[in-house]
Amino acid sequence: xxxxxxxxxxxxxxxxxxxxxxxxxxxxxxxxxxxxxxxxxxxxxxxxxxxxxxxxxxxxxxxxxxxxxxxxxxxxxxxxxxxxxxxxxxxxxxxxxxxxxxxxxxxxxxxxxxxxxxxxxxxxxxxxxxxxxxxxxxxxxxxxxxxxxxxxxxxxxxxxxxxxxxxxxxxxxxxxxxxxxxxxxxxxxxxxxxxxxxxxxxxxxxxxxxxxxxxxxxxxxxxxxxxxxxxxxxxxxxxxxxxxxxxxxxxxxxxxxxxxxxxxxxxxxxxxxxxxxxxxxxxxxxxxxxxxxxxxxxxxxxxxxxxxxxxxxxxxxxxxxxxxxxxxxxxxxxxxxxxxxxxxxxxxxxxxxxxxxxxxxxxxxxxxxxxxxxxxxxxxxxxxxxxxxxxxxxxxxxxxxxxxxxxxxxxxxxxxxxxxxxxxxxxxxxxxxxxxxxxxxxxxxxxxxxxxxxxxxxxxxxxxxxxxxxxxxxxxxxxxxxxxxxxxxxxxxxxxxxxxxxxxxxxxxxxxxxxxxxxxxxxxxxxxxxxxxxxxxxxxxxxxxxxxxxxxxxxxxxxxxxxxxxxxxxxxxxxxxxxxxxxxxxxxxxxxxxxxxxxxxxxxxxxxxxxxxxxxxxxxxxxxxxxxxxxxxxxxxxxxxxxxxxxxxxxxxxxxxxxxxxxxxxxxx
Ligand SMILES: [Zn+2]
Numbered sequence: 001x002x003x004x005x006x007x008x009x010x011x012x013x014x015x016x017x018x019x020x021x022x023x024x025x026x027x028x029x030x031x032x033x034x035x036x037x038x039x040x041x042x043x044x045x046x047x048x049x050x051x052x053x054x055x056x057x058x059x060x061x062x063x064x065x066x067x068x069x070x071x072x073x074x075x076x077x078x079x080x081x082x083x084x085x086x087x088x089x090x091x092x093x094x095x096x097x098x099x100x101x102x103x104x105x106x107x108x109x110x111x112x113x114x115x116x117x118x119x120x121x122x123x124x125x126x127x128x129x130x131x132x133x134x135x136x137x138x139x140x141x142x143x144x145x146x147x148x149x150x151x152x153x154x155x156x157x158x159x160x161x162x163x164x165x166x167x168x169x170x171x172x173x174x175x176x177x178x179x180x181x182x183x184x185x186x187x188x189x190x191x192x193x194x195x196x197x198x199x200x201x202x203x204x205x206x207x208x209x210x211x212x213x214x215x216x217x218x219x220x221x222x223x224x225x226x227x228x229x230x231x232x233x234x235x236x237x238x239x240x241x242x243x244x245x246x247x248x249x250x251x252x253x254x255x256x257x258x259x260x261x262x263x264x265x266x267x268x269x270x271x272x273x274x275x276x277x278x279x280x281x282x283x284x285x286x287x288x289x290x291x292x293x294x295x296x297x298x299x300x301x302x303x304x305x306x307x308x309x310x311x312x313x314x315x316x317x318x319x320x321x322x323x324x325x326x327x328x329x330x331x332x333x334x335x336x337x338x339x340x341x342x343x344x345x346x347x348x349x350x351x352x353x354x355x356x357x358x359x360x361x362x363x364x365x366x367x368x369x370x371x372x373x374x375x376x377x378x379x380x381x382x383x384x385x386x387x388x389x390x391x392x393x394x395x396x397x398x399x400x401x402x403x404x405x406x407x408x409x410x411x412x413x414x415x416x417x418x419x420x421x422x423x424x425x426x427x428x429x430x431x432x433x434x435x436x437x438x439x440x441x442x443x444x445x446x447x448x449x450x451x452x453x454x455x456x457x458x459x460x461x462x463x464x465x466x467x468x469x470x471x472x473x474x475x476x477x478x479x480x481x482x483x484x485x486x487x488x489x490x491x492x493x494x495x496x497x498x499x500x501x502x503x504x505x506x507x508x509x510x511x512x513x514x515x516x517x518x519x520x521x522x523x524x525x526x527x528x529x530x531x532x533x534x535x536x537x538x539x540x541x542x543x544x545x546x547x548x549x550x551x552x553x554x555x556x557x558x559x560x561x562x563x564x565x566x567x568x569x570x571x572x573x574x575x576x577x578x579x580x581x582x583x584x585x586x587x588x589x590x591x592x593x594x595x596x597x598x599x600x601x602x603x604x605x606x607x608x609x610x611x612x613x614x615x616x617x618x619x620x621x622x623x624x625x626x627x628x629x630x631x632x633x634x635x636x637x638x639x640x641x642x643x644x645x646x647x648x649x650x651x652x653x654x655x656x657x658x659x660x661x662x663x664x665x666x667x668x669x
Pocket of ligand 1: 110111134135136137170171172173174175176
């Protein structure tokens with residue numbers, strides 16, 4: 001078994017502590033500190049050298065040590081204790097959010113495009129708002145390098161976790177001058193956003209090289225959205241370029257905060273195919289960072305950590321140390337239960353790779369500017385996850401090797417280079433699924449793919465239409481004219497294509513004078529000639545943006561329509577199962593086995609503010625089929641080793657699942 005480099009069980013110990021809090025670190029006890037961590041099966045911990053208040057937790061020569069430490073080297077004591085206890089100490093520091101340096105050097109603050117200094121209004125008291133210094137400022141850069149060197153020389157941490165490297169449309173004097181010097185226009189907001197991305201990458205590169213020059217073994221991470229989903233056509237501004245300066249990728253994703261439950265798997269579905277190791281960072285909080293006096297629901301913590309394993313990620317649970325410096329044993333009892341379980345599962349995690357035959361293109365480069373997934377990707381994720389189909393997100397420059405079906409979702413348009421590769425992909429037997437006006441050049445109104453014969457006839461004049469899908473390909477779909485809530489396009493069948501389902505138009509478009517009933521106008525009785533679904537030679541086209549539609553409206557029939565199209569294109573998918581849609585399935589492989597992860601947890605919008613989890617779901621008497629090119633020699637639940645009834649039938653390992661709940665791992669030998 002090849003061991004991964006980055007540990008599976010990590011803690012991120014937030015310690016943003018106001019200079020006005022007294023007796024900081026007064027109850028720190030090195031033995032108790034490490035005993036608590038060891039009891040909780042912690043292997044690695046991010047410890048605070050400096051925080052967003054700009055306070056240093058060691059006697060620094062350059063900044064302000066926290067006054068209530070009275071000179072005590074808390075960070076040094078934590079690092080030493082962890083090292084002695086065999087726990088990997090990683091130094092945390094932060095870049096842009098820094099109250100102390102901002103007060104001392106207001107001229108270093110970011111200036112956002114709308115003129116806000118430091119990305120924080122003068123009388124702002126809201127949560128998660130800090131004065132923001134421009135990481136591009138050369139004077140501040142010098143301070144940061146001195147600090148990093150100071151930390152390294154004194155403490156020799158195993159790595160650096162460097163927080164908050166994100167531009168906020170910065171037009172500070174430094175950024176503005178840099179833009180003008182490189183021929184960019186600082187009055188153009190899009191160019192400012194692009195410059196943010198370029199400057200972030202330049203920062204990461206500079207600091208990465210600086211740290212690696214000090215010690216080539218250092219693990220280096222910048223919290224700068226290195227997993228951002230962009231199409232990679234603008235290499236200079238793409239996360240593809242940025243990722244070169246990271247030794248691993250940590251996906252910060254606290255589900256009860258702005259990220260939501262779909263953020264992590266979307267990012268993981270993009271980056272898990274690369275060799276770079278990934279980690280998932282959640283938190284022990286009920287809400288998010290700094291939520292003192294709260295404990296994450298046990299099942300929510302379990303689900304988030306086990307889901308990370310299912311997507312090939314290590315786990316880093318965020319905590320915040322109380323100012324007194326003592327870890328809360330109740331928190332570590334809860335984390336420890338989950339970490340003990342991860343430790344037992346590790347032999348089936350190390351060195352595994354994801355298996356997928358479906359690739360879905362990233363449709364919206366606007367997510368370049370955000371840590372929130374754009375909605376098309378979220379729709380793709382939801383549909384494919386609920387259909388239990390393993391997949392990867394692809395940018396336009398990713399390899400197409402190994403995929404059998406590529407999805408061009410909703411409004412995705414390949415550039416000329418990719419279009420040529422897709423035509424070759426189809427010539428070689430690969431299949432395409434296009435939805436909405438994907439593949440249509442918006443300027444010319446024509447498909448950019450030579451293999452597609454259909455003619456694009458523009459956007460539908462009707463905002464809401466209906467689909468009549470009654471053919472054999474749609475067995476199981478209730479035989480009504482199903483509504484299509486999102487505006488689609490009008491297509492004309494091309495040579496050799498089959499119209500698999502037709503559009504039924506409404507009587508008229510709803511307007512202020514002419515309307516019918518409460519909502520959309522009802523369908524006419526007769527179907528049109530317009531294709532709703534076309535089957536061509538090596539592809540299928542759905543003339544509505546059904547991934548967006550499913551995300552926005554969650555109509556099961558839409559998911560079923562996509563399922564039918566996928567089945568038409570890929571009649572023998574990797575996984576076939578009667579598990580319910582709520583069950584999440586991922587497939588990974590080691591050198592000699594396949595590992596299936598099944599997650600059964602009930603995710604609910606429990607309150608007006610947040611989504612969370614409180615319970616497991618149980619599925620009884622289900623069957624899982626995994627396509628294999630050889631008869632399996634064994635099938636068992638791991639790590640327990642309970643054998644499962646299995647047979648080899650029609651090229652599939654067929655495994656009976658009498659009862660699954662929580663996180664189930666199945667090893668197929
Ligand atoms: Zn700037």
